[in-house]
Amino acid sequence: MNNNNSLEPNKEFWKSVNEFYNGRAETGEFPDSVKEEFEVEKLPPMSRRKFVALLGASSAFALASCNNYRDKGEIISYNDKPEYANYGDSIYYASTLNDGSSVLIKTREGRPIKIDGNPDHPIFNGKISSQAQANILGLYDPDRLQNPLKKSGSKLILNKDDMIKTDWASADAEIISKLNSAVSSGKEIAIITHSVISPTQKKLFDDFVAKFPTAKIYSYELHNDNNSRLAWRDSFGTEDLPSVKLEDAKIILAFESDFLGTEGNVPVQVRQFASKRNVEDLDNFSRLYSAESAMSMTGMNADYRFRLSPEKQMELIFIIIDEVSARLQNVAVGQNSVKKYSNSNYRQFANANGIDEKKIKYLIDDLVANKEKSLVLAGEKLPVAMHKAVILLNTMLNNNKLFNFSELNILQKPLNGINDFVDNLRNGKVAVVINFDVNPVFHFNLSNELWNKAGTKISLVEMHNESCKNNDFVLPINHALESWNDFNLRSGIYSLQQPVIAPLYDTRQKEAILLGWISGAYSENNYHKYLMDRWEKEVYPIAGTMVDFRKFWYSALHDGVIQL
Known part of the structure; x- marks a missing residue:
């Protein structure tokens, strides 16, 4: 309210903000420029949408324009389309990957596009790992070797x-010629490979050694179950491990086992x-x-997890x-073997060790209460002594009923490492070393000086390593989806x-390459015929079937698996 007696006459005052804005609206709420008429002709020639x-x-x-996009070529239709092929329809083939995984491969117009598990396989039952599914990416990998390579032998130091x-x-x-020279000089021909799980590949190695007597086969795996096999051999006289029935176990105790x-x-x-x-x-x-020293997938799924070092696991x-x-009054336990670790309860x-004693009591109670229905497992990294202790505990609990002795986990050749x-x-x-799809220089950190002591070095690989x-x-080899073979995991x-x-490229199957060196002449289907001949002589007679070999072979090929 104005007070002309005490305030200057030219100043205005308002009782509230609303009174101020209401007074402003009387003189015009918007500036004059906003109230001008809209004229299309005066708009800029390019709209905001077109600009974006x-x-x-x-x-x-x-x-x-800045990437290295590779031309995938033209898509060409069938010249003479097979009766069973329809555009857009998928065709499935049963096969096996190099690790023994039984798979069902989905193809379309002759191109593999998806890998899934084979539901007809009695072990896998249609289940495979994510690595197996991703195996198809290796088939189309642009970094695959496409042609055989040899050292240039240039006299220039930079190019030699x-x-x-x-x-x-x-x-x-x-x-x-190099192989024959090695045999003549009595020097070693070393073939370095991973686990041999193919009976036909084992026969091939045996034939190779028969042809070149100085040849030796070295097989290794960075992660293997050798300690478990050695403990089983010392306990039962064989290195063939029985499969376990996890689906029948009520209690599972895993020591460092993922x-x-x-x-x-x-x-x-x-x-x-x-x-x-x-x-x-x-x-x-x-x-x-689960008792383990570091977190694992098994530990994350455990109901009770004990974080213990391997030494403490042995004590436990x-x-x-x-x-x-x-509790079981079992007098068969050798007390002298446990005295060192039985000084404490x-x-x-x-x-x-900072563990709730109730959890260990629960564990012992569960093992005793579920005798014959519990299973104790030891991890691959634990020593042989620990595996023997696990065998002892399983025997005391009569858990051998959870081992399937009719389905043994077998290796065609035992792992012998590369120390020799x-x-x-x-x-x-060593006159000749053949890397059979392996990378020993990286896996065992072999120096260049040591590696170069081999006379002739040959690598059979899909990609440079x-x-x-x-x-x-450096000889390029086929992908698993381009190859023939058989596998016997159980x-x-x-x-x-x-x-x-x-x-897809100028490659050969690695087994076919060795077979060509044995016979002295390579043929495109040599390993396919070699595989069929072995099956006809060794597998077909024990199959107990009334059909001829051809029908037996195509039936096994259709299903991807047979059980004898």
Whole structure:
């Protein structure tokens, strides 16, 4: 309110903000420029929408011109379309990957596009790992070797180790000459490979050694179950491990064993374990205890997890053996073997290692209460002594009923490592070394000086690796989806591998390359015929079928697996 007696006459005052804005509205709420008429002719020639579209298109063109996009070629239709093929319809083939995984491969117009599990396989039951599904990416990998290579032999120092393209006939002739020279001089021909799980591949290696008597086969795996096999051999006289029935176990105790993540046949083990974890069937719900030094997939799924070093795990298992022995009054336990670890009971052990003693008591109670229905597992990294202790505990609990002795996990050749090879290489006894789809230089950190002591170095690989460096020959091999083979992971169960596409590049199957060196002449279907001949002589007679071999062979090829 104005007060003309005490305030200046030219100043205005308002009682509220609303009074101020209401007064302003009387003189015009919007500026004059906003109230002008809308005229289309005065708009700019380019709209905002068109500007944004052009900006996006120009950015896309700029990015596309800066990449190394590879031309995928033309899509060509069938010249003579097969009766069974329809455009857009998928055709499925049963096959096996190089790790023994039984798969069903989906193809369309002759191109593999998807890998899934083979539901007809009695072990896998249609389950495979994510690595197996991703295996198809390797088939179309642009970094695959496409031609055989050999060392240039240039007199220029900068170019002497360069690899140049060569043809297969020249490479075969030179390599066969090197192999014969090694035999004549009495020097070693070393073939380095991973686990041999193919009976036909084993026969091929035997034939290779028969042809070249100085040849030796070295097989290795960075992660293997050798300690478990050695403990089993010392206990039962054989290295063939029985398969386990995880689906029948009520209590599972895993010592450093990541059977749900990285160890063993993971897809099968996950399927078996999951079958006993149905929340709608609590009466048959299993319980998992895990003792491990680092977090694993198995530990994350455990009901009770104990974080213990391997030494403490050894101490724990002998304390459990003592407790179980006392409760079951089992006098078969050798007390001298456990005296070192039986100085304390589980309560003292729990207090010393920061573990709730109730959890260890639950574990012991569960093992005793579920005798014959519990299973104790030891990880691949644990020593042989720990595996023997696990065998002892399983025997005390009569858990052998959870081992399937009719389906043994077998190896066609035992793993023997490469220690002897390294010693012979160091002493200059190796004339030829053949990397059979392996990378020993990287896996065992072999120095260039040591690696170069081999006379002739040959790598049979899909892609370049560290072991190809300074090689005399680098030979490209087929992908698993371009190859023939067979596999025998479990006793009595054989699976077949068949090509679902012709080789995309100038490559050969690694087994066919060796077979060509044995016979002195390579043919396109030599290993296919070699595989069929072995099946006709060794597998077909024990199959007990009334059909002829051809029908038997095509039936096995169709299903991808046979069980004898």
